Amino acid sequence: MGRLLSLFRTFLPFLVGLVVLAGLQAVMPPVFAVILLYMGVNVVLAVSLNVVNGFTGQFSLGHAGFMAVGAYTAAKITLGLSGFQFPVLGYAVSQQLVFAIALGAAMAMAAVAGFLVGMPSLRLRGDYLAIVTLGFGEIIRSIIENMKFLGQATGLSGLPQRSNLIWVGMSVIATVVMAQRLASSTQGRALFAIREDEVAAEAMGVDTTGYKVRAFVISAAYAGLAGALIAHAIQLSTPRMFTFIRSIEVVVMVVLGGLGSISGSIVAACTLTVALEALREFQAYRMVAYALLLILLMLTRPQGLFGTREIWDLPFFRRLLRRPALASDGGSAGARPDSNSAGGTR
Amino acid sequence: MTEFFQHAVNGLSVGTIYALIALGYTMVYGVLKLINFAHGDVYMVGAFSGFYLADLIGVRSPYDANPPGGLEVFLKASFVTLASMIICSILGFAIERFAYRPLRTRARLNSLITAIGVSFLLEYGFQLKPLIHSPIEFPPGPSPRFFPTLLERVPMDILGVSTSNYDIIGFTVAFLLMVGLQFIVYRTRFGTAMRAVSFDPQVAGLMGIPVNRIISGTFVLGSALAAAAGILNAAARPKIDPLFGLIPGLKAFVAAVLGGIGSVPGAMVGGLVLGTAEEFVAGYTDSSYRDAIAFTVLIIVLLVRPTGIFGRVTAEKV
Numbered sequence: 001m002g003r004l005l006s007l008f009r010t011f012l013p014f015l016v017g018l019v020v021l022a023g024l025q026a027v028m029p030p031v032f033a034v035i036l037l038y039m040g041v042n043v044v045l046a047v048s049l050n051v052v053n054g055f056t057g058q059f060s061l062g063h064a065g066f067m068a069v070g071a072y073t074a075a076k077i078t079l080g081l082s083g084f085q086f087p088v089l090g091y092a093v094s095q096q097l098v099f100a101i102a103l104g105a106a107m108a109m110a111a112v113a114g115f116l117v118g119m120p121s122l123r124l125r126g127d128y129l130a131i132v133t134l135g136f137g138e139i140i141r142s143i144i145e146n147m148k149f150l151g152q153a154t155g156l157s158g159l160p161q162r163s164n165l166i167w168v169g170m171s172v173i174a175t176v177v178m179a180q181r182l183a184s185s186t187q188g189r190a191l192f193a194i195r196e197d198e199v200a201a202e203a204m205g206v207d208t209t210g211y212k213v214r215a216f217v218i219s220a221a222y223a224g225l226a227g228a229l230i231a232h233a234i235q236l237s238t239p240r241m242f243t244f245i246r247s248i249e250v251v252v253m254v255v256l257g258g259l260g261s262i263s264g265s266i267v268a269a270c271t272l273t274v275a276l277e278a279l280r281e282f283q284a285y286r287m288v289a290y291a292l293l294l295i296l297l298m299l300t301r302p303q304g305l306f307g308t309r310e311i312w313d314l315p316f317f318r319r320l321l322r323r324p325a326l327a328s329d330g331g332s333a334g335a336r337p338d339s340n341s342a343g344g345t346r
Numbered sequence: 347m348t349e350f351f352q353h354a355v356n357g358l359s360v361g362t363i364y365a366l367i368a369l370g371y372t373m374v375y376g377v378l379k380l381i382n383f384a385h386g387d388v389y390m391v392g393a394f395s396g397f398y399l400a401d402l403i404g405v406r407s408p409y410d411a412n413p414p415g416g417l418e419v420f421l422k423a424s425f426v427t428l429a430s431m432i433i434c435s436i437l438g439f440a441i442e443r444f445a446y447r448p449l450r451t452r453a454r455l456n457s458l459i460t461a462i463g464v465s466f467l468l469e470y471g472f473q474l475k476p477l478i479h480s481p482i483e484f485p486p487g488p489s490p491r492f493f494p495t496l497l498e499r500v501p502m503d504i505l506g507v508s509t510s511n512y513d514i515i516g517f518t519v520a521f522l523l524m525v526g527l528q529f530i531v532y533r534t535r536f537g538t539a540m541r542a543v544s545f546d547p548q549v550a551g552l553m554g555i556p557v558n559r560i561i562s563g564t565f566v567l568g569s570a571l572a573a574a575a576g577i578l579n580a581a582a583r584p585k586i587d588p589l590f591g592l593i594p595g596l597k598a599f600v601a602a603v604l605g606g607i608g609s610v611p612g613a614m615v616g617g618l619v620l621g622t623a624e625e626f627v628a629g630y631t632d633s634s635y636r637d638a639i640a641f642t643v644l645i646i647v648l649l650v651r652p653t654g655i656f657g658r659v660t661a662e663k664v
Contacts, residue, residue, distance in 0.1 A: 057455075059455055059458060120645060120648075120649050121645070121648075123649075124648055124652070127379075127380070127381040127454070127458055128603075128648060128652075130381070130458060131381065131596070131599060131600075131644065132641075132644065132645060132648060134596070134641075135596075135600075135640075135641030135644055135645065136641070136645075138637060138638065138641055139638045139641050139642065142634070142635060142637055142638035143638070145634065146632065146634050146635065248462065248466065251459070251462075255459055259455075284473070284474055284475065285474070287466055287469075287470035287473075288466075288467060288470045288471050288474065290463075290466060291463045291464070291465075291466035291467035291470060291471075292463070292467060293463075294459055294460065294462065294463030294466070295445060295460055295463035295464060295467065298449060298456050298457075298459050298460040298463065299445075299448055299449065299460070302449070302452055302453075302456045
C-alpha cells in the first residue's frame, strides 16, 4: 500500500500536468503556444545545465552540442518512420508513439555523447573544463556539418510538427522532477559536496570523477531531449541552431537564476524567453544585452537572483507560505485554535 | 615534397599569429590563473584600430598611380601598428580594471563568466549599426571590412614554395616581440615582479610588490601583443569582421596549453606547432575539419600531458 502510494506520488505531477496541458493546448492561441513552447524548451535546457554547472559546480559550455545530438537522432527517426503504423493502433497514435521513441532515443544518444565527452574532460577543472566542453560542442557540430546523411550544413528539413504543449510540458515536468529528486538524494549530496570543495569531497570518499560523469550524462540526456523538441517544433534541424552562442544563452539563464537553484533557472529561462520575444525588433542589441547582463550580474550579484536557494526559501515567500506547523510551534495554536485551521487551508 | 614545404610555410604563417595571441593568454593565465576569454577580441579590436588609423592618416595604396615612397610606407605602417598596440593596451587595462579586478577575490568561476561577458560585449558591440559617422564609422557593423594595403606584397618563390614578404615580416616581427618579451620577463624588475606575483600573489604583495600594478602591466603587454597579431594577420589576410577574433582566440588558447601555459617560449612553439598541424591535416585531408583539429589537439594534450610541452608539473596543495 505504501509503495503504491509513493508510486502514485511519483506520477502525480505528470497526471496533473497532463490534464492541465491538454486544457492549455486546446484553448491556447497559436501565437502564445509558440512562445510557451520556446519557454518550455529553455526551461529544460536551463534546469539540465544547472545539474552540471549549479549542482556540481563544473562549468560546461557544450550544452548545444548535446542538443544537436538529440535533435539529429530524433529527426532521423521521425523522418525514417514517417509512414510507419503499428498494428492495431491508428496512424495518428502510431506517429505519436514514434515521436515518443524518437525522444527516448534522442536522450539515449545524447547521454552516450555526454559519457564520451565527460569521461576524458571531467578530470579537468574550472576553466580547462569550460574550454574542453566548448571544444567538444564545436567538434560535434563540425562532424555533423561533414556528414552526408545528416544533410551537412543545410541540415534536415521537413520534419513532422510533433512538439506541442503536451510533449514540451511533460518534458519540463520530467526535467524539474528529475532535478528536484536528484537534489534531495544521496547522489545530489555528493554533487553538492563536489561543488563546495572537491578535494574535501574526495577525502571523504566521494568518487568525484564518477559522480561528475554521472551528472554530465544526465544533463546531456535532457539537453538531447530539448534539442529533439525544438527540432520538431520548427520542423528543421541545422548545425547553425546549435552553435556556441546557444550554449552561452543557456549559461546566461542558469547564472541569472542562480547556480544551483532549480526555480531560479525556471524563472530566468521564462523571463529571458518572454523578454526576447517582446524585444524582437531590437534583435541586434540582444547579444550586447546578454553580455552586459552577465558582467553586471557578476559584479553586483555573482550568486544570481536566488543563489543556491529555491524561490520558496526566500524570505518573501517564506512569509507568504508559512507552514501551519510553524505557527503552532509558536504556542499560538492553543490560544487561537482558528488560526491553525486557517493556516491549513492556505 | 614541394607540397609538404608549402603546407609547412603556410602553417608557420598562421602559427605566428596564434603564437602572438597565445603569448597574451599565457602571461595573463600565469599571473591571474584566469582564461581571458576576451583576449581574442582584443586581437580583433587591434585589427579594427589599425583599419581606422590607416583611414585617418590617409594611407595610400602602393598600387596607386602615385605610389608613396619607401620611407613614408615604413613610417605609416609602423605608426599604424604602434598606435593600435597602444589603443589595445588601454583597452586591456580597462578590461582588467573594471571587469576582472573587482572579482579577483571571488570564485574563479565568476571571473570566467565575466570574461565571456566581456568577449561577447566586444564581439556584438562591434556588430551594432554605426552610432557615430565622423571621423570614423563606429561601431563598424556586422559586414566585413577590408584592411588597407600598408605594404606592397612581394611574392617570393623559394625552391618552388611560394611565400611573400608578408610572411617573412610577420615571422620576424613575432620573433622580435617574443625575444623582447622574454627579456622583459626574465631580465627586468617588472618581469621579476611578474614572476613573483605568478608564484604567489599574496606573498608577493607582502614583499612590497605592487600586485595590482603588475597585473595591469601584464594585461597591457598581452593586449599590445594581441594588437600586433591583429595587424599582422589583417595585413596578410585583409578581410576583417567583428567575429574574426573568436576562433583564433580559442585556438591561441589551445596553443598556450600545448606549449605549457605560463611559459613564454612554450606559447611561441605551441602556436607554430598548432598552425602547422592544422595546415597539414587540412591540406592532406578535408579542410572543413580545420576548426575541429585545434580542439582535438587540446583534448589530446590535456589527456596525455596536461602541463604542455614546456610546462612544469606542479603538485596540488590543499
